[in-house]
Amino acid sequence: MAYRDRTSTKIKGAILAQLVKLTYRLPKLMVFGFAYLVNLISRLTRSRSNRVIRQNLALCYPELSVPETEQLIKQIHFHNACLLSEFATAWLGRRDQILNQIGQIHHQSVIDDLLEQNKTVVVAVLHLGNWEYLWQWLQIHYPAFGMYQPSKFKQLDEIVLESRTKFGGKAHSTDPKGIMGLLKQLRQHGVMMILPDQAPREGAGIYTPFFGHPAYTMTLLHKLLIKSGATLVFGNSIRNTQQSCFDIHLEKASFDCHEPSVEVFNQQMNQQIEAIVRRWPAQYQWNYKRFKRQPEGKKIYD
Incomplete structure (x- = not known):
């Protein structure tokens, strides 16, 4: 059975890797058309993705009317189609192709001023717009580094890992050895990217309000900032549909990023994350089960 599972995973990985390479070569309009069709079917059926989107919006935007909710769901699926069609270029694209997508x-200056002061910058990037383009922009322009969790599909993993390092960036694994290497590099200055808005593994987070509901939130970011003295900045790559490219938005943390209490830090961090999401709600990854871990085993999703 274990051998069959390994073989199946290997075959799936090979298929996914070839699919990424194929979509990179195909006309963008064709790839988007397929991605849009997939998301249209998802929106019109009780697909898992559509159910999660609806459950998240019911939690986070209870004030919306039914027509307003349906309009937002339509926009979310459109941006999900964009995201799906963009990954191949974000991973395999040449330097000029990447930069041509940046508006x-x-x-x-939020980053540049800190680097001029010989400070390390940690850029907290949300699952908003297309975070892969934000990483590419960072590693093209700065000595960038970040965390990397290997995929179970080896062939796909090789594509993604190469994309994270091909313009000079460095990727540290999420195991203890990788965390130590990350902390060491934080003390040597540069720009680190981290995505703080996903539920961490069991034991690596605390419950913190997000859109008024308990969300299991990582404690790692707080630990890294306290131990390294780095400065926190929020950054996002937002899709500009009128120009078919991405605008990079950077802003300082609106709170003390060296707050000694992790509970206070996470609460203020989630407040700023929520404020950012509310600016571009249609581009957030609402099909992710952000509230999947709840106190006392409460279930949010069916």
Whole structure:
């Protein structure tokens, strides 16, 4: 049975890797058309993705009317189709292809001023817009590094890992050895990217309000900032549908990023994350089960 599972995983990985390479070569309009069809079917059926989106919106936007909710869901599926069609170029694209997808940079001085002061910058990036383009922009312009969790599909993993390092960036694994290497590099200055809005593994987070509901939130970011003295910045790559590219938005943390209490830090961090999401709600990854871990085993999703 174990041998069959390994063989099946290997075959699936090979198929996924070839699919990524194929979509990179195909016309963008064709790839988007397929992704849009997949999301249209998902929206019109009781697919898992559509159910999760609806359950998340019911929690986070209870004030919306039924027509407003349906309109937002339609927009979310459109942006999900965009995201699905963009990954191949984000991973395999040349430097010029990546930069051609970047539009305006808002408040780049937030990073530049800190680096001029010989400070390390930690950029907290949400699952909003397309975070892969934000990483590519960072590693093209700065000595960038970040965390990397290997995929169970080896062939796909090789594509993603190469994309994270091909413009000079460094990727540290999520195991203890990788965390130690990450902390060491934090003390040597540069720009680190981290995605703080996913539920961490059991024991690596605490419950913190997010849109008024308990969300299991990582404690790692707080530990890294306290131990390294790095400065926290929020950054996002937001899809500009009118220009078919991405605008980079950077902003300082609106709270003390060296707050000694992790409970207070996480509460203030989630408040700022929520405020950012509310600016571009249609581009957030609402099909992710952000509230899957709840106190006392409460179930949010069916």
